[in-house]
Amino acid sequence: MDHQTSIPGAVAQRTPVADLKSGQPVEGAYCCSEKTNATDRNGKAYLRLKLRDATGEVAAIHFDPSDEALGISAGDVVIVGGTYSVHPNYGPQVQVRRLRPAEPHEYAASDLVPVSPIGAAELAERLHALIDSVTEPHLRALLERACDGSREPGATFVIAPAAVRNHHAYRHGLLEHSVVVAEAAAGIAARFPSVDRDLVVVGGLLHDIGKTLAYTSDGFTPQMTDAGRLHGEIVMGHDMVRGLIAEDPDFPPEAALRLRHIIVSHHGMREKGSPVVPQTREAVIVHYCDDMTARIAAIDDAEAAAPAGEHWSGRIFMIDAPAYLGPRDAAEEE
Structure with a gap:
């Protein structure tokens, strides 16, 4: 096995993940979004990786890695x-021969x-x-405070990912997901006179606000923060909304009660957090719109990552099954 630790020169060409074709050489810089150290049946070390760029993510495997490769961590930029x-x-993957940390x-x-x-x-x-x-003036003012880009959580809300993976796991993903949930929820609320549309919109926009603290937003790949692991985004989101409400001494108590309930119940089941x-x-309404939009986004991501002409995706965590993609013309995907 070639253990050379340098790949000559700065990277001039790098094939985007979305453009990779079977049998194609892979050379260049990618973000190592996942790394798992493993051993084969003979006790030899190897690495299972996920490589990511702005266009997508691909699985990779590296047998007989060098010490330098073994020292790489998830989130590092690497030369492959x-x-x-x-x-x-095993589906699409990169057979890695050389791997080292990238220089800036x-x-x-x-x-x-x-x-x-x-x-x-x-x-x-x-x-x-x-x-x-x-x-409703108090609910509107609450949204304006929450989404104010000159302070937190608004400054992070507009750039944060919505997840480490599974759905909207990219820059501005939280904003996209929250806007789509609120728009969908508002549309449903308009069909039911008994529903408080204002509360639905505010709940739709803020249901995941805890993710501004639960996930990192400043690296190449989203990661859970220590607080996110220890407390969870629902608890953190509830505390953040309670703090924003407390800034308005005249905020209606009933609206506060109902809004905080939306935050803590939006996963729908105790088994889901x-x-x-x-x-x-x-x-x-907010729960089902959140769940629906996340599932659709996960299927969209799986379709984008599937090889041209493939009728089925791999297993998707959000639906616990593969998704049927139907006939797809390879020419249309290029």
Whole structure:
């Protein structure tokens, strides 16, 4: 095995993950979004990896790694040399021959950080349209405080990912997910006169606000923070919303009670992390819109990552099954 620790020169060409073709050489800088140390049946070390750039993510495997490769951590930018293939049993993956940490001059951060497919300007416009649609003055003022980009949590809310993986795990992902949930929830609320639309919009936008503290937003790949692991995003989100409410001494107590319930119940079941199930109309709507949009986004991501012409995705965590993608013309995906 070649253990050379340098790949000559700065990276001039790097094939984006989304453009990889079976049998193609892989050379260049990628973010190591996951790394697992493993041993084979003979006791030899090897690495299972996920390599990511701004266009997508691909599995990788590296046998007989050097000490330098073994020292790499998830979140590091690495220089990879290998070959991409679509294995009949294991699916798409890179067979890595060389792996080392990248030097700062060897990559551009903008090439490696996935971002929302919806532009930041459009998301901001849709966010402000939702805020402007709230007519109850205390709820509207609460949203304005929460989404104020000159303070927290607003400054992080507009750039944070919505997850480490599974759905919207990219820059601006939390904003995209929250806006889509609020828009969908508002549309459903409009069909039911008994539903408080303002509360639904505020709950839809803030249901995941705890993720601004639960996940990192300043690296190449999202990671759980220590507080996120120890407390969980629901507890953190509830505490943040309670603090924002406390800034308004005249905030209506009933609205506070109902909004905090939306936050703590939005996962829908105790088995999924919510301490209580949704018990108001507004909480039911936000929960199902959150779940629906996350599942659809996960299927979209799986379709984007599937090899051209493949009718089925791999297993998707969010639906606990593969997704049927249907006939897809390879030419349309290029």
